[in-house]
Amino acid sequence: MTDQPKSSEGSAAPFGGLTIDFGNDSPPAADGAGKPSGGEGFGGFAPIAILQESSPAGAQTRASGPGTSPTAPGGRESKLLIIGSGPAGLTAAIYAARANLEPIVLAGSAPGGQLMLTSDVENYPGFAEGIQGPELMAAMRAQAERFGTVFVDADIEQVDFSGRPFRVWARGEEYRGESVVVATGASALWLGLESETRLRGRGVSACATCDGFFFRDREIAVVGGGDTAFEEATYLTRFATKVHLLHRRDTFRASKIMIDRAFKNPKIEIHPNTAVEEVLGDAKVTGLKLRDTATDMVRDVPMEGLFIAIGYRPNTEAFRDWLEVDDAGYLVVHDETGSKVDGVFIAGDVHDHRYRQAVTAAADGCKAAIDAERWLESQGITEVATATAW
Numbered sequence: 597m598t599d600q601p602k603s604s605e606g607s608a609a610p611f612g613g614l615t616i617d618f619g620n621d622s623p624p625a626a627d628g629a630g631k632p633s634g635g636e637g638f639g640g641f642a643p644i645a646i647l648q649e650s651s652p653a654g655a656q657t658r659a660s661g662p663g664t665s666p667t668a669p670g671g672r673e674s675k676l677l678i679i680g681s682g683p684a685g686l687t688a689a690i691y692a693a694r695a696n697l698e699p700i701v702l703a704g705s706a707p708g709g710q711l712m713l714t715s716d717v718e719n720y721p722g723f724a725e726g727i728q729g730p731e732l733m734a735a736m737r738a739q740a741e742r743f744g745t746v747f748v749d750a751d752i753e754q755v756d757f758s759g760r761p762f763r764v765w766a767r768g769e770e771y772r773g774e775s776v777v778v779a780t781g782a783s784a785l786w787l788g789l790e791s792e793t794r795l796r797g798r799g800v801s802a803c804a805t806c807d808g809f810f811f812r813d814r815e816i817a818v819v820g821g822g823d824t825a826f827e828e829a830t831y832l833t834r835f836a837t838k839v840h841l842l843h844r845r846d847t848f849r850a851s852k853i854m855i856d857r858a859f860k861n862p863k864i865e866i867h868p869n870t871a872v873e874e875v876l877g878d879a880k881v882t883g884l885k886l887r888d889t890a891t892d893m894v895r896d897v898p899m900e901g902l903f904i905a906i907g908y909r910p911n912t913e914a915f916r917d918w919l920e921v922d923d924a925g926y927l928v929v930h931d932e933t934g935s936k937v938d939g940v941f942i943a944g945d946v947h948d949h950r951y952r953q954a955v956t957a958a959a960d961g962c963k964a965a966i967d968a969e970r971w972l973e974s975q976g977i978t979e980v981a982t983a984t985a986w
């Protein structure tokens with residue numbers, strides 16, 4: 597088994613007979629600092645508490661900071677329910693709480709959202725040295741709690757948006773809101789390997805825009821056969837010395853233009869009939885165990901990073917009877933954050949398959965909270981508009 601980091605000498609034909617090689621060989625891999633080599637993972641950061649399944653009816657945390665007043669009886673009624681606690685949901689909560697809407701956040705079974713799956717975040721404004729994803733999310737949650745947001749760390753299973761108050765069920769309990777922000781995100785699809793999960797943020801990623809920069813002068817692989825995989829592979833050639841595109845079939849779903857562009861790129865090697873069996877490495881990715889799906893032959897190849905580009909699943913199941921979804925299953929927005937149900941607003945990756953960034957999701961959360969506040973005011977539910985009272 598190969599378990600040494602790749603050297604320039606070792607890069608000649610790492611895939612042996614499986615390759616279609618359009619490229620020249622790479623210069624030596626630099627050993628710069630960055631996500632793939634950072635062995636510190638999530639250590640040292642206070643985790644966001646995930647409440648026990650046994651907690652009755654979804655345990656709640658209630659803030660006691662300045663300006664906090666009790667939410668309605670049992671903590672299950674609010675002027676605003678926010679569903680999801682990624683950057684979109686938490687930013688909505690910060691704005692709504694500061695506007696005295698006393699929001700309840702149904703935070704889901706993955707509190708903090710997608711950024712909990714990554715280590716260094718270097719493109720969120722305000723952190724010159726970068727910040728760890730879980731640390732950023734813990735800070736956002738603390739900020740929302742400080743202004744009185746109530747959190748329920750449970751998935752919602754069902755909603756009824758037929759009229760006000762809007763009703764939402766989580767762990768069998770009913771929550772009622774005069775307005776709702778849906779911010780349930782879109783989950784990146786993974787291969788499902790134990791080694792892939794263990795090495796997430798340590799060389800394994802699902803976001804080229806977010807993490808490509810960490811792979812300067814490295815040899816990496818992208819898994820997938822659709823447009824996203826080809827697009828990400830092409831994008832990653834800006835940083836990597838070589839990008840191996842791995843696909844388990846011998847045909848690709850990607851458009852011809854994307855395939856042609858990749859085939860012409862000397863830094864991309866395309867490997868059809870190639871499945872990842874295991875990601876190798878302890879503290880960081882050092883290689884891949886690959887299987888030729890045509891011959892079943894297994895081999896280890898040195899590799900310094902792995903991007904999974906096999907798609908996203910928008911978390912919209914519970915809303916499909918009430919809100920519009922597009923062909924890919926994402927929610928459709930009208931007029932910035934609105935939905936086809938007045939009083940129900942949409943924010944973040946649950947509708948956005950174009951940008952998929954923490955900062956755009958946070959911006960959406962801000963807009964949705966302000967829109968909800970203005971809508972509540974227009975309905976006579978709240979008396980004073982505070983959204984612009986900075």
Ligand SMILES: Cc1cc2nc3c(=O)[nH]c(=O)nc-3n(C[C@H](O)[C@H](O)[C@H](O)COP(=O)(O)OP(=O)(O)OC[C@H]3O[C@@H](n4cnc5c(N)ncnc54)[C@H](O)[C@@H]3O)c2cc1C
Binds near residue numbers: 710716783802943944
């Ligand atoms: C590996 C990886 C690395 C990334 N790195 C970066 C980066 O460096 N910089 C950057 O800007 N972006 C990065 N991103 C993208 C970024 O994480 C997303 O764009 C952002 O998190 C989207 O925010 P969101 O709030 O819309 O959704 P999410 O963060 O996906 O949050 C969705 C929330 O909804 C909840 N939820 C889902 N279903 C339900 C339900 N039924 N009931 C209740 N709650 C529910 C979930 O538990 C979660 O709390 C990365 C993404 C990945 C996958």
